[in-house]
Amino acid sequence: MAKIHEGVYFIQGRDDMLPDSHTYVIGEPSSNDLSIIDVGLTGKGGYKIQSIKKAGIELSAIKRIIMTHTHLDHIGCIAEIKSQIPGAELWVHRSEGELLEQGDDRAVYGMNEFKSMCLMQYGLKSDSFKMTVDRKLEGGEILEIGNMVWEIIHIPGHSMGGIALYNPAFEILIPGDVIYADHAIGRFDLFGANANELKNSLNRLAQLKIDILLPGHNNIVKDLPGDYVKQVARTWEPYLR
Ligand SMILES: [Zn+2]
Ligand SMILES: [Zn+2]
Numbered sequence: 001m002a003k004i005h006e007g008v009y010f011i012q013g014r015d016d017m018l019p020d021s022h023t024y025v026i027g028e029p030s031s032n033d034l035s036i037i038d039v040g041l042t043g044k045g046g047y048k049i050q051s052i053k054k055a056g057i058e059l060s061a062i063k064r065i066i067m068t069h070t071h072l073d074h075i076g077c078i079a080e081i082k083s084q085i086p087g088a089e090l091w092v093h094r095s096e097g098e099l100l101e102q103g104d105d106r107a108v109y110g111m112n113e114f115k116s117m118c119l120m121q122y123g124l125k126s127d128s129f130k131m132t133v134d135r136k137l138e139g140g141e142i143l144e145i146g147n148m149v150w151e152i153i154h155i156p157g158h159s160m161g162g163i164a165l166y167n168p169a170f171e172i173l174i175p176g177d178v179i180y181a182d183h184a185i186g187r188f189d190l191f192g193a194n195a196n197e198l199k200n201s202l203n204r205l206a207q208l209k210i211d212i213l214l215p216g217h218n219n220i221v222k223d224l225p226g227d228y229v230k231q232v233a234r235t236w237e238p239y240l241r
Helices: 045-054 078-084 094-102 112-122 195-205 228-239
Strands: 002-005 008-011 023-026 034-037 062-066 089-093 135-137 142-145 148-154 163-167 172-174
Touching (some): 045 078, 089 094
Parallel strands (some): 034 062, 062 089, 089 135
Antiparallel strands (some): 002 008, 008 023
């Protein structure tokens, strides 16, 4: 686990046949009020737990798991993580949280063909992602957690309930799969995706001052150029209608 900033830690995803999302741990360790942001792909929970322990963090200090969205590469190992940290709450945007509670996994797999492949490949069951959500986020919340302030911004488009976490004091953005380094953005062809909403979400993020960009996959960026998100939004606009 690498320290990105005071109160922000990074565990790199280990892609397999499918991508494994990065995991971030936020909060000052001394607060005993830490949060895991995204857990990752099925089968990828073990090394992430080890990585947290190796950094000297007690698992009991982790109070919640916040999902940027519920795609399999972000939520797949939730059962592995919950078995190690049973007290951790699950926080997710209302729209995808309600689907999880109903046992509707369309937002997990994104498309039917993919679901049947995953059930076979990972030994998942049709109700593997039916679960209770402890807090349903709407967007607009100002979370005071771990001695830090994180704003929740609803950024649909890649998925219906995508959220970003934004720390205004240090200008850190955790946008899930909505925007990446290298001028890339998330796909917008899966269940619940919407190209026009993705365009609006990028424009929303372009209003923020961002110094550190911590996406769900690939490179993380420190010293982000001031107009980076605006440039990306402009580049992709012709395709997002
Ligand atoms: Zn995704
Ligand atoms: Zn992803």
